[in-house]
Amino acid sequence: MASRDEAGTAKIKVGIVGGTGYTGVELLRLLSQHPHAELRAITSRKEDGLPVADMYSNLRGVVDLKFSSPDNAKLEECDVVFFATPHGVAMAQAQALLDAGVKIIDLAADFRLQDTAVFEKWYKMPHTCPDILEESVYGLVEVNRDRIRNARVVGNPGCYPTTVVLGLAPLLEGRGSDAKPLVDVQTLIADCASGVTGAGRKAEVHILFSEASDNFKAYGVGGHRHHPEIVEQLEKLHGGPVGLTFVPHLTPMIRGMHSTLYARIQPEARDVDFQALFEKRYADEPFVDVMPAGSTPETRSVRASNMVRISVFRPNGGDQLVILVVQDNLVKGASGQAVQNMNLMFGLPENAGLGHVAVLP
Amino acid sequence: MASRDEAGTAKIKVGIVGGTGYTGVELLRLLSQHPHAELRAITSRKEDGLPVADMYSNLRGVVDLKFSSPDNAKLEECDVVFFATPHGVAMAQAQALLDAGVKIIDLAADFRLQDTAVFEKWYKMPHTCPDILEESVYGLVEVNRDRIRNARVVGNPGCYPTTVVLGLAPLLEGRGSDAKPLVDVQTLIADCASGVTGAGRKAEVHILFSEASDNFKAYGVGGHRHHPEIVEQLEKLHGGPVGLTFVPHLTPMIRGMHSTLYARIQPEARDVDFQALFEKRYADEPFVDVMPAGSTPETRSVRASNMVRISVFRPNGGDQLVILVVQDNLVKGASGQAVQNMNLMFGLPENAGLGHVAVLP
Amino acid sequence: MASRDEAGTAKIKVGIVGGTGYTGVELLRLLSQHPHAELRAITSRKEDGLPVADMYSNLRGVVDLKFSSPDNAKLEECDVVFFATPHGVAMAQAQALLDAGVKIIDLAADFRLQDTAVFEKWYKMPHTCPDILEESVYGLVEVNRDRIRNARVVGNPGCYPTTVVLGLAPLLEGRGSDAKPLVDVQTLIADCASGVTGAGRKAEVHILFSEASDNFKAYGVGGHRHHPEIVEQLEKLHGGPVGLTFVPHLTPMIRGMHSTLYARIQPEARDVDFQALFEKRYADEPFVDVMPAGSTPETRSVRASNMVRISVFRPNGGDQLVILVVQDNLVKGASGQAVQNMNLMFGLPENAGLGHVAVLP
Amino acid sequence: MASRDEAGTAKIKVGIVGGTGYTGVELLRLLSQHPHAELRAITSRKEDGLPVADMYSNLRGVVDLKFSSPDNAKLEECDVVFFATPHGVAMAQAQALLDAGVKIIDLAADFRLQDTAVFEKWYKMPHTCPDILEESVYGLVEVNRDRIRNARVVGNPGCYPTTVVLGLAPLLEGRGSDAKPLVDVQTLIADCASGVTGAGRKAEVHILFSEASDNFKAYGVGGHRHHPEIVEQLEKLHGGPVGLTFVPHLTPMIRGMHSTLYARIQPEARDVDFQALFEKRYADEPFVDVMPAGSTPETRSVRASNMVRISVFRPNGGDQLVILVVQDNLVKGASGQAVQNMNLMFGLPENAGLGHVAVLP
Incomplete structure (x- = not known):
């Protein structure tokens, strides 16, 4: 029963x-x-x-x-x-x-x-x-919410793609076919750092404590499986080809992912209030928190929770936009997002069972 | 309202x-x-x-x-x-x-x-x-539950005392005035390791990341404030004087406390089934888990939860009993235990708001 | 005597x-x-x-x-x-x-x-x-060796500048006034991660073990003292104005600095063999190791040593150059470089007292 | 040649x-x-x-x-x-x-x-x-120096045994057949914590970063290979049977070993100045440092060096002696001690090639 x-x-x-x-x-x-x-x-x-x-x-x-x-x-x-x-x-x-x-x-x-x-x-x-x-539907709720409600099969996003797509979506989406994009979509950069659980629970030497602790390194610079996944999603949002350089790094923490995204502002978009753009885009999202201008997110602020936190910077008011995104790679970057998808697919409140407050310290 | x-x-x-x-x-x-x-x-x-x-x-x-x-x-x-x-x-x-x-x-x-x-x-x-x-009542629920229900003032136990008293209580309590104790109460040893949050959120050099990371040391060997607190509680349980050597150590983790307790078994108690003794003592406790014989607890198994886990060892069947106890020092060792006390003082279910599953990994 | x-x-x-x-x-x-x-x-x-x-x-x-x-x-x-x-x-x-x-x-x-x-x-x-x-002479030996030999006063470089300038120098220097630069000097990016000793031995809450461990965050995105230092040095090498976005991050390790540098290759430079360029530039340097093509440096490979290791990537053969640089921030990024300067200033072998092999693991 | x-x-x-x-x-x-x-x-x-x-x-x-x-x-x-x-x-x-x-x-x-x-x-x-x-000779130099000089085959000691034997040797050795021992040799306890490199460079899940980081646990409580090795050496020093309880723990650091040793002082030995005893025993040893009374050693103070540091405590002047011993498990606990043995076997200065100052921080 x-x-x-x-x-x-x-x-x-x-x-x-x-x-x-x-x-x-x-x-x-x-x-x-x-x-x-x-x-x-x-x-x-x-x-x-x-x-x-x-x-x-x-x-x-x-x-x-x-x-x-x-x-x-x-x-x-x-x-x-x-x-x-x-x-x-x-x-x-x-x-x-x-x-x-x-x-x-x-x-x-x-x-x-x-x-x-x-x-x-x-x-x-x-x-x-x-x-x-x-x-099947790509299970990034904040982008595909309505389609997920009716899906029978959901492909839960990769951890890196979740942060990168959420961090760039407000810049790319909804521009229409004739509008100029806000940023140069050919020179996007995603510089990301992941905790070691991102590599899974596999008996491999390079993720031993004695190898990965007190150490920092890039990997997959020549090519990483999440690169095509990110590009496919960005191109859907943009409605055309996108050029992305993606450099993941391994950092000595258990959980957590931090993505630093770089986009060149187009001359036509120099007057845009990007902070307001992001705040408006995610105003109703239960699991996306746009931080106040000037503050930076840290991975522990979302540890063991389903939250994503995003900050928007424009250093010295110049043409380089810097977006910072953090998540727990095992929650919003994997299992929490999967539960969020389940909730939608079964008509439950989207945050059911996902109300955990992040564990800090 | x-x-x-x-x-x-x-x-x-x-x-x-x-x-x-x-x-x-x-x-x-x-x-x-x-x-x-x-x-x-x-x-x-x-x-x-x-x-x-x-x-x-x-x-x-x-x-x-x-x-x-x-x-x-x-x-x-x-x-x-x-x-x-x-x-x-x-x-x-x-x-x-x-x-x-x-x-x-x-x-x-x-x-x-x-x-x-x-x-x-x-x-x-x-x-x-x-x-x-x-x-006031000493707020160690597993020992003073009934008195806490009626208390107006509760002194919430220290982190080390919580683990040491819970780990030794089954050996000392309820022996009656004429019964021989199960272990030599004059030569008890508590060898404990604490995560760095145990030292609080104070701007002090010795708990900087650069000082405390990749490092292990004892401290307070000559005297620590939790020593008299532990002794007072043990003596209440035993009904007489107790001798305890207490050596705390600082270990490079955020949360978590591990206590390794040593007690000499008295000749009269050589036939006691200590595993069964502990299992029986804590059978109805919602926040104390006696592990199966032969297994060892690890601090991450209680991270961010109110659980205590205890293992009982008698190496080579000899006269030295070794008790292992783990807790999250900020939860069962502090704030979680405080909420547990609040629940009792207000007639709520003891585990209200304390059902968090430990965060692992 | x-x-x-x-x-x-x-x-x-x-x-x-x-x-x-x-x-x-x-x-x-x-x-x-x-x-x-x-x-x-x-x-x-x-x-x-x-x-x-x-x-x-x-x-x-x-x-x-x-x-x-x-x-x-x-x-x-x-x-x-x-x-x-x-x-x-x-x-x-x-x-x-x-x-x-x-x-x-x-x-x-x-x-x-x-x-x-x-x-x-x-x-x-x-x-x-x-x-x-x-x-005074800016004490980056690989750039100013001859001037340092005769200096009475040396300003020892900051930790971030050491990695960024060494990582970009081969792209900027020696181009002459009429030559086109190899990369777009207006859109340079330095995305850097530092171990916590980079913040010094100060009693401050944000660098406590309990705050900085198992955590990753950017800081100083709106402005950092090393930004003008890096720019001044890059402009000297280039012989003109340079635009740099610099985003430092704090990563939970004691020592070590990793800089990921991004530069857009100019159309005229698409045929340059950048790997060879770097290898040639640093062929005679005792403390700069250009890694084989395709390999990535890790910070622990230079722990407690005066070495810098550099890798050069051009993902998918495109126009985005990615340079990875690691050092020990306390050695080549500070005290080791200072000793290297002393050796030059007193006519000693440049590597005297600096032969330590990195401690790994 | x-x-x-x-x-x-x-x-x-x-x-x-x-x-x-x-x-x-x-x-x-x-x-x-x-x-x-x-x-x-x-x-x-x-x-x-x-x-x-x-x-x-x-x-x-x-x-x-x-x-x-x-x-x-x-x-x-x-x-x-x-x-x-x-x-x-x-x-x-x-x-x-x-x-x-x-x-x-x-x-x-x-x-x-x-x-x-x-x-x-x-x-x-x-x-x-x-x-x-x-x-063959057991290669603990401080105990077997002369025999090692002439040995063709040396068995280099295990990491735990090195700390435990050095920490207890002054209490056991040289007592003669009729003298009473200084401590109760039947109730010795060695409570030890090891960094993760002690487990070797093996592809095993339990020593992954994601498993061993931010975690502390005992292991091998029911039996560990180093137990008989320690006992054999202690019995040689004592000249008779010895009882030892040995509980090793895994602590989240790369290198380093900390042993907390407990010995009950015999009534006849209550007037012994144990600090002086240890200082005298190791006065001429190049790699054993007896710390000043009241101070505690930390593992990072010997990181990447061949030193052992020892502290002696007698809490409240009672009958329980507490000895603290630290070493780098890969150096004095393994490879450094091996080189020290080589030096002796070939008539070289004992500290040749072993002069590294510990890396701190």
Whole structure:
């Protein structure tokens, strides 16, 4: 029998595929406290039978589920299934779940890039369900809210793309076909720093404490999978080609992402009040906070919460715009945004189960 | 007019004195999400008029209060006042608040030590209200639950004492006057490690990032204020004198406390099942988790939550008992325990507003 | 009587003014192991009489000096005096020392900016010895080596400027008055991240471990003192005006600085082999390592050493050049560079006492 | 032809087996700067042909060697070979090297435990060369200096044992068969905290940055391989059985080890001046620093150096002695101590190549 929430409504039955990584445990943390959701299954072929709380001791006394083999998880009895898996897994299981009436939120890349050729280039595998891809919606709520409400399949955005697209959207969108853009869309720069959980929970030497602590470095300068994802979204907003240089860095913190975005202001736009533009754009957004002029956001101000904070600078009143964006890469950059999508897809209040205040200090 | 919770009951009106430190901001994080509490005032003479969220950006959009001067805070209109202040402040204001019918929870040391001579030795100030001290209750819920329900004044325990007393209580309490103790009470050892927030939010060189990071050291080996507090509580439980060596260490993490306790098993107690003893003692406690035999607790498993986790070891089956205890020093070790006390003092469910799942990773 | 080095030559007598900060203790670490230098005095008015090793326990058994009051330090008997002081101190004492034949290396800003108006704007004090400033040399060895050899007064570069100027110099210098520059000098960007020691050893809340750990933020976006210093140096190299956007960030590590530099390649320069350009420029530099194409430098690869490592990228072969530069902010960014300057000023091998291999991990 | 040092003496030819771990790279850092040693070969079957500096970028420009397959390394042409390998490797190659006149320093456990039964129990492999084991010397210089001078094979101590044995030796050694020990040798406790490099450079989840950062935990409470090693050494010093409880902890720092040792003072020894005892014992030791009474050592005070610092406390003048010991686990706890052994074995000054001042901050 279904569990019911305080109002007596049946709770949403939730399945998670691949719950042993960081986005998996974060989904568990968020959903175990969600007033309208009920965890029904969490799969891991390797850990079949292991109580989830034995792997993640923060869940002791909170989550009683055991990992189950995908074969036995009865995911088709869920209302929604989250894929917290490597790329390619959601593709393989999507059709069967849809046929059973189950909605899908994929935290990997299977339903992010609309251009399958680009997907195949960067993820080194063929896209096996282009028709599902076509119906899927890119789950950046602040851009695609209405489409998400009606989606059966959502591709949850990557962590870097969430910050970069939210930081540039007010500059690009809604300009119309004949209007000049506010900034030079050919010379955009995204200089980003990520906490180490962004690299996942993989047994790899370069993300050992002894390697990543007290250290800072760029990586993927020659090419990163999130680059085409960001560009595809920016081009949709702009309505034309966009040129972006993207340099991600690894910084010694557990959670948190900071993006410093650079855009050249067009001569025609020199009189624009960019602070006001951003404030207006995000005035009604529950999870986007435009900081007062002159203040800078810090990653810990959103630690363990679903908030994004943005600051807008124009140093010395010149032509270079500098946008600062912070998020928790595991929450708004992954699992929190996934829950936000779920809320929309099921007609729940968008912030249900997402009211956590950031943990500071 | 009073705010009301979902059931229509008037919320508890809360005041905080001295909210600029870490226990203050943590009270704000917990109370702003508490279903039955309403923040009415937070004082800081120095920051009078500053919005709280300007100092703590995690509270932007969550807490609208401004710091107010203590003179204007109308604390006497509150139901309860928390003191997140330096030692001595609560003493000075307690009588007036009690006269106005306000309950008091002091997170400093004014109402912890019943022996005023010991207080005066360690805190270098006279105790100005010994009669209030006498009526006050030491707010370690798992030991004093019933007395706290009826208390007007609670002395919230120190962070180290919370872990050490909870870790040793099952060995000392309820032995009766003629029973032999289970362990040698004269040679107890508490070897503890604290995250740096334990030192507070003070502008001091030794807790700078550049000093405390990538470093580990003992401190206060010759004497620490929490030593007499722990001893007083242990002696109450034991019903006689206790000898304790206490060595605190500073470890490079933000939050978290780990106590490794050593006790020599008495010859008569060699057959005791200590794992079972601990499990039984804490079976009904919502915030104490006795880990399965053989497993070790880690501080991150309680990060930002009110949980304590305890493991019991008897290496090689010998006579040395080793107890491991972890907590978040700002939650169960300070502000969370204070809210737990408030819940009891006002007849609320003990875990109201304290259901946060620990943030891991 | 003077100490002598292994070859029997009298050692250089060294004084340090203001040795209680991080650049001071780093000078002590480097100079105490320097084969041709002898520490004679280290001043601190506040710590007069305190053995240096009591403040910095790494120096126990290595440095026997006590801090002495500036009045008694007999600095005029030294061959060279380093100022590891707040801005303005070196200015006040420079003339007297020069009159006594003592050379000066200032690690503060008194002799960095040649434009006194700019100095006075950013440092909020008048420049009291413009004639000494005029004779002083900016101590970036790789740019001003020959002038430094003959200098009596060296202004040791700031940490950010060292990385930014070394990273951009090959693109700007030696182009001649009629040659087109290789990159657009009006849209340069320096996006930099610094370890927390960059903020000094000051009792300030924002650099506490509990504030700066597990956190990342930009600061000084609206204006930073190193901006005019960098611009002055770049303009000298270019021979004309330069436009630079400079965004520093604070990252949770003790030492280390990473600068990501962006420059737009001019159409005329599209065929330039930038990797070769950098390799050639720094081929003979003992402390600048141009990494192989495609590899990225990390800050720990230079920890506690005087090395700078640089990588050159041109993502997708486009028009955006990305230069990555790392250094230890306390060594090449401060005290190591100061010792490198001393070596030149006294005709010693440039790398004397600077052969430390970086500490990794 | 052999390289020669400054005095014209032929340098010691050094080989390293298994140089890809942290003790390997640390040997390289130390030996590459050693005035009397010359690196001749470093083996790694897996990385055959890879320049060492490609794996460890701190060695760029310093070490030109490539990893070579063990088969081709010509180790028998070396004067000494260090084994920085998993347990069991040195055993297999020792006889051949000894036959070729090569001395051996093993940083693994093959030549630490004299009792082969204990070795086989803890390391799960038979000991294949008990006769070489019998001639080998346990390489704790401060205890076995004279025997090391003449040794062909040295078992370099484990990191924990180095701190615990040095911290307890003055209490146990030289008491004679009829003298009472100063402390109760049956209830010794070693409560130790190690930086994460102590776990090696292995691709394992539990030592990822995202797992080990901002976290503190005990491990191996039920049994740790260093326990029998410590006990064997303590029993040799004491001349009889010893009881030790050993609880290691993992603390979020890269390097560093801190041991807090507890010993009960015997009634007969209450008048002993333990501070004086320790100072006298280590007065002539170049790498052991007994701190002034009342001060506490911190791990960063020995970071990247070969020093050990020790403090002695007797809280409230009672019967519980507390000894604090710090070291860098990769230097004095591993590679530095190995070089110290090499120096002795070849008649070099004991501190040759080990004069590094600790890196602080």
